[in-house]
Amino acid sequence: MRTLITAICLFPFVSLMAIGNNLKVKVNVIGEDNLPIEEASVKVGFFGPSGTGTLETGMTNEEGSVEVAGSSRLQVRVTIDKEGYYTSEKKYDVRKKNDDGKIEVVDQNLIIVLRKKLNPIPLYTKKYTGFLPEKGSDIGFDLQIGDWVNPYGQGEKSDFIFHYTGYVNDFFNYSGELNVSFSNAEDGMLSEPIDERFKSSKLTLDYTAPIDGEYLKERKFIRSRVGKGKDTKKENTIESNTNYFVRLRTELNEDDEIIKANYAKIYNGIVFDPRSDKGVASIHFTYYFNPEVNDTNLEFD
Numbered sequence: 001m002r003t004l005i006t007a008i009c010l011f012p013f014v015s016l017m018a019i020g021n022n023l024k025v026k027v028n029v030i031g032e033d034n035l036p037i038e039e040a041s042v043k044v045g046f047f048g049p050s051g052t053g054t055l056e057t058g059m060t061n062e063e064g065s066v067e068v069a070g071s072s073r074l075q076v077r078v079t080i081d082k083e084g085y086y087t088s089e090k091k092y093d094v095r096k097k098n099d100d101g102k103i104e105v106v107d108q109n110l111i112i113v114l115r116k117k118l119n120p121i122p123l124y125t126k127k128y129t130g131f132l133p134e135k136g137s138d139i140g141f142d143l144q145i146g147d148w149v150n151p152y153g154q155g156e157k158s159d160f161i162f163h164y165t166g167y168v169n170d171f172f173n174y175s176g177e178l179n180v181s182f183s184n185a186e187d188g189m190l191s192e193p194i195d196e197r198f199k200s201s202k203l204t205l206d207y208t209a210p211i212d213g214e215y216l217k218e219r220k221f222i223r224s225r226v227g228k229g230k231d232t233k234k235e236n237t238i239e240s241n242t243n244y245f246v247r248l249r250t251e252l253n254e255d256d257e258i259i260k261a262n263y264a265k266i267y268n269g270i271v272f273d274p275r276s277d278k279g280v281a282s283i284h285f286t287y288y289f290n291p292e293v294n295d296t297n298l299e300f301d
Helices: none
Strands: 002-006 022-030 041-047 052-059 065-071 075-081 088-093 095-097 103-105 108-113 124-131 138-142 160-170 173-181 188-192 218-226 233-236 243-252 258-273 282-290
Touching (some): 022 075, 041 065, 052 065, 088 108, 173 258
Parallel strands (some): 022 108
Antiparallel strands (some): 002 052, 022 065, 041 052, 041 075, 075 088, 124 282, 138 160, 160 173, 218 233, 243 258, 258 282
16 A cells, blocks of 8 residues: 655655655564564555655565565665554665665565563653752662652652762863762662664563673763863763663662562663753653562563
């Protein structure tokens, strides 16, 4: 099925260049077990001249495949949906250098993994964007309440402890250091790389947090720019593309074994910027927190 679309509204990343390169896109949909998924809804966005384009749709067959055709010069966007699975969506570059070194548009044969919905549960989730309340002090943040702890907010438990120091001379001359620590001995953050197969999925991380693993008890992030012109020195250790599992509120028995813990996950790191007229850094992070003790499930409903 073909639908006319306007790329300005639906696909804002598209250049308004004239497009006249025909190609075929074959989409092969499989599960995590590598078996084909039948009757998955596939949408492929192609982009045409003057900011217009077409949206081709289809359903996968018993082999998990569907093929559509359209015209594009740069990219196509593929979206896959099926009840009981997480949506997959990704942009694909359709250009390739030929033997003469020229760029040409080529047909695409894509293999895309759909992830099943296993046990989605309610979680406390928040995209926090604001400012650190104070510089040079340990300040707690309560993930369940979603606020700074008293006296800076309504929070009660210091799940994260932030400590910021830094200065700003001007927009191009500044330095800041953010230290993230925790309240309990076995609390910490575990960096979790995303499996390449799942990068297009709405569920990118594992369904559950690891019980074991190297949960780091402290993380330090630096962002600075000092000097001018050729003498400019920059440092940025913020891991904005890194995801974390977090273990919190841990309690130990007499043998120093964990008997109670809560788990959370953070998408796209903890990002801060020293440049502020408030004298403190701005901060942004997105998290999902499971309030049930010893429940590692982080599949959000």
